[in-house]
Every structure is written in structure tokens, then in C-alpha cells.
């Protein structure tokens with residue numbers, strides 16, 4: 001292992017050389033152990049089916065707990081090759097071997113899971129009295145939540161044959177379109193002229209230009225980005241139409257009366273709780289608009305364009321090397337909690353992060369975890385900006401959350417989506433608060449508050465507008481094929497509601513929907529971002545009010561992973577998400593940051 005100094009010297013502004021080590025999973029895409037694991041998973045699935053098919057209703061509590069344990073081990077074995085393939089592909093979307101491996105492992109996983117699809121269907125089919133008896137067995141304690149959660153899908157579940165058919169046809173249906181979209185958008189390069197020089201940039205590099213000071217360049221870069229996507233509108237529009245229609249058909253087959261309901265069920269959250277949250281966010285759109293007017297003043301502009309939202313307000317934003325970012329984040333985390341910092345340190349020291357900027361790498365950032373028996377991985381494209389530092393802190397928050405939840409079994413490992421940002425957003429605020437405490441320079445303090453408020457805008461407000469757009473797209477697709485113009489009009493309509501007259505959208509922004517991959521690969525994901533962020537702001541307020549005494553219950557919440565419904569997990573630390581006042585607490589935190597910024601601005605004039 002290199003010393004801290006050596007790392008400082010070698011790791012520069014683009015995190016050169018900071019690549020994850022996937023060798024712990026497999027040696028490479030040709031590693032024969034991949035095929036061996038796929039074959040082994042298939043064989044175990046066969047054996048599992050032989051042992052349990054048609055017998056689930058006859059098992060007692062301890063017997064069912066044993067079956068669930070075997071099922072977990074099988075899921076782990078089956079998931080490993082495709083987990084590896086997806087990481088390999090994310091790190092290099094143009095690598096043909098990685099592309100092939102994604103397809104190969106997905107096909108194999110579908111075959112294997114089809115062999116055991118009867119298991120969850122039989123669990124869902126059990127009658128309620130029988131389930132009460134089974135759950136009384138102490139061995140079943142760790143599977144109670146899993147059983148209750150899948151059984152909520154009972155009214156929408158089809159026969160085994162039909163479920164298998166849907167699974168199989170998904171490969172050439174929804175999954176095929178998803179993969180096409182990923183490969184197409186991953187292959188796009190953007191010809192941007194920077195300081196008079198034509199450059200061919202990756203999506204991560206273009207998006208980074210939205211955070212640099214030259215106003216014309218920001219507008220030019222984003223216009224090129226959107227128009228390059230627009231040139232692929234034939235394919236992208238077709239993919240959107242197909243995804244909307246596919247979901248409509250599946251909802252009808254399963255008798256869902258609302259297209260968002262499957263997502264609510266998976267998120268373990270009541271529809272009316274989400275409605276109340278989204279309406280609260282929409283009522284507070286003026287808060288976002290108030291920020292945009294203040295930002296226009298800070299930039300000396302009459303009206304903000306949407307390409308100005310993330311513009312830096314300090315003349316020269318300080319760049320940090322990756323090594324500096326690492327030390328800053330670890331210090332900030334350490335001031336909050338020692339365990340928080342220790343868990344984050346593992347990611348740096350053990351090469352669980354891929355942060356280097358490379359062409360062909362998937363855009364954005366994520367933290368991925370497979371099972372509690374294996375550590376998570378983080379991918380980001382680190383460009384040295386303060387935003388990249390926050391993103392890194394955010395993903396490390398996810399990593400810490402997963403690491404703490406490793407004491408759960410596989411079924412209880414993943415936090416429900418609305419709780420999934422509980423550590424990531426918290427980690428970002430911890431970092432900002434540390435920086436505000438250390439920074440005496442007023443301009444730098446203003447910049448920090450802007451960064452924080454922009455992050456909150458992008459999550460709480462923007463993600464609600466994205467969800468409204470997505471809902472409108474699904475609704476309108478019911479009456480027929482949508483043209484790119486139809487989709488563009490729905491998009492602009494929702495953005496307009498959010499911006500009011502505080503932001504002017506650039507003309508190319510009608511293509512703003514084309515690059516948001518959540519619409520394609522995780523339907524209605526976006527509302528859980530708004531939900532999770534507001535929730536975390538409220539939790540942070542609790543930490544400010546209660547100090548150290550709050551930390552143990554917060555850590556317990558993270559450790560609980562996905563072992564409880566969000567409502568129950570939160571009730572245990574005294575939070576009732578069904579009280580309308582709960583959301584107001586989140587907005588009061590946002591108002592507080594905005595007031596701080598207004599104060600900083602006033603005192604500088």
C-alpha cells in the first residue's frame with residue numbers, strides 16, 4: 001500500500017489512477033469462474049425446486065426458515081456474475097466483453113430465477129392464518145418483514161406460468177430497450193468549443209462545464225449536450241414510448257389501478273403519504289424560486305437561465321485533488337462520529353472506489369452493493385470541483401449505510417428506497433457544516449451555502465417535477481404513441497411550474513428529458529429522492545437540536561437496513577411521517593439555509 005504522501009503526489013485533479021479493484025469478484029470478463037458460478041447457481045436452483053416445489057404449504061416454521069436461508073445463498077450465487085458484469089460495464093460502457101457479459105449473465109440469471117419463481121409465488125399464496133403460525137417460530141423472526149412485504153403483492157400476482165412468461169419476455173422487451181438506451185447514450189460524444197478549441201467530451205465532462213464561470217460556455221455546452229441527444233430522438237423517443245406502454249400493459253395484466261402503485265408497494269410506503277409529500281413540495285416551489293432570484297443577484301444577472309443555476313458565484317472556484325478531498329471528507333466525518341469516518345476510510349484504502357475521469361465511463365455516480373457478505377463499490381467521475389467532493393461524500397454515505405447494514409441478512413439488507421438517502425444526504429450536510437465552520441472568507445461561505453441549496457433544489461424540488469413529468473408521460477401514453485414534441489411539451493410544462501418566472505429555460509431544454517436514465521431503468525425512482533432528502537433534513541434538524549444523544553439512534557436506523565417498513569423504522573426514533581407537520585420541519589431547515597445566505601449577502605453589501 002502507498003503512503004499518504006505518495007498518494008498526494010500521484011492522485012491529481014481528475015483522480016488519475018483511482019480505479020476500483022474488481023479482482024476480488026472475478027479476474028476478468030473471461031474468468032472461467034463466472035461460467036462455473038452460473039452453472040452452480042443453475043444446479044442449486046434445480047435442486048431447490050426439486051426439494052420444495054409443491055411443498056411450501058406443508059413446511060413448519062423452522063423448515064420454512066431453512067428454505068429461506070437456502071434461497072438467500074442461491075440468490076447471492078446467482079447475483080454475483082451479473083453484479084460483476086454491471087460494474088465492469090459501468091466503468092467502460094464501450095467494452096464489448098463487458099457488454100456481452102451483461103447480456104450473458106442477465107440471461108442466465110433469468111433462467112435460474114425462473115426455476116425458483118414458484119417459491120415466492122407459493123409464499124404469497126399461503127393463507128393468512130397459516131402465515132401467523134409460521135411467523136410464531138423464533139427461527140422466522142428475521143424473515144417476518146420479507147414475508148409481509150412480498151405478500152402485499154398478493155392481489156397483483158399472476159400464475160407461475162404467467163410470471164415465468166413475463167420474466168422471459170422481459171429480456172427481449174423492457175430489458176432490451178433499457179440496454180439499448182444505455183449503450184446508445186453511453187456512446188455519445190459531445191463536440192464543444194472551449195476557449196476557441198473544439199473538444200470531444202464525455203457526458204461527465206460536459207456536465208462539469210455547467211459549473212464553470214463563463215456564462216456563454218455553460219449555455220453552449222448544455223445546448224450541444226441536449227442537441228446531441230436530440231439527434232438520437234428517433235431511438236430515444238421509441239424507447240420512452242415502449243417503456244411507458246410496457247408498464248401500462250403489465251399494470252393491466254396485474255390489475256393495478258394506478259401506474260405508480262407497484263413502486264409504492266416496493267418502497268413500502270402508502271400512496272397517500274407520497275401524495276402528501278409531493279403536494280407539500282409543490283406548495284413550496286416559491287422557496288426554490290426565491291433562491292433562484294437571489295442567485296441571479298449574486299451573479300449580477302436580471303434573469304437566471306437554467307444553465308446558470310449551478311454557476312459558481314466566486315470568481316475562482318478552488319480545485320481540490322482527489323487526495324485532498326479524501327482527507328477533508330474523513331476529517332468532517334470524524335467530527336460527526338468516529339465509526340462514520342472509519343467505515344469511509346475502508347473505501348479509500350481498500351480500492352472500493354473508481355473515481356478516475358475516463359471516456360466511455362458511465363456518467364453520474366453510484367454506490368452499488370450486492371449482499372451483506374461482500375463490501376459495496378463506489379463509482380464517480382472526479383473532476384476536482386467542490387461539487388465532486390460533495391458527490392464523493394454522498395456516495396460514501398451510501399457506502400457507510402450499506403456497511404452498517406451488513407449485520408442484516410440478505411432479505412433485510414437493502415434499505416427501502418425512501419430511506420436509502422438517509423446516510424448519503426446526511427454525509428453531504430456534515431461535510432458542508434464542517435466547511436462552514438472552518439471557512440472565514442465570506443465569499444467562500446456564500447458559495448458553500450449556494451452549493452448546499454442547489455443540491456437541495458436538485459433533489460427535493462427538481463425530483464418532484466421529474467416525477468410529475470413521468471406520471472404525465474405514462475398517463476398520456478395510454479391514449480397512443482407520443483411524439484418527441486409531445487414528450488417535450490409535457491417536460492416543459494412541469495419545469496415551468498417549478499421555475500415560475502424566476503428562471504428562463506434555454507430553447508434546447510425541451511430535450512431535457514432525453515438524458516435522464518431513471519425514467520428508463522428505475523421507474524418513479526425520482527420521488528423517493530425528494531422524500532429521502534426532506535426526511536434527512538428533518539433528521540439533521542434533530543441532530544442539531546439534540547446533539548450527541550441523537551447519534552446512537554441515528555446509527556441504529558442505518559443498521560436496520562431493510563429490516564422494517566420505513567414508517568416503523570422511523571417511529572422507533574420518534575418520527576411520524578404521516579403527520580403533515582413532519583414535512584414542514586424539512587422545509588424549515590431549507591428556509592433556514594436560505595435565510596443564512598440572505599444574511600451573508602446583506603452583510604456583504
Ligand SMILES: [Zn+2]
Nearest residue numbers: 394398421424
Ligand atoms: Zn444517493
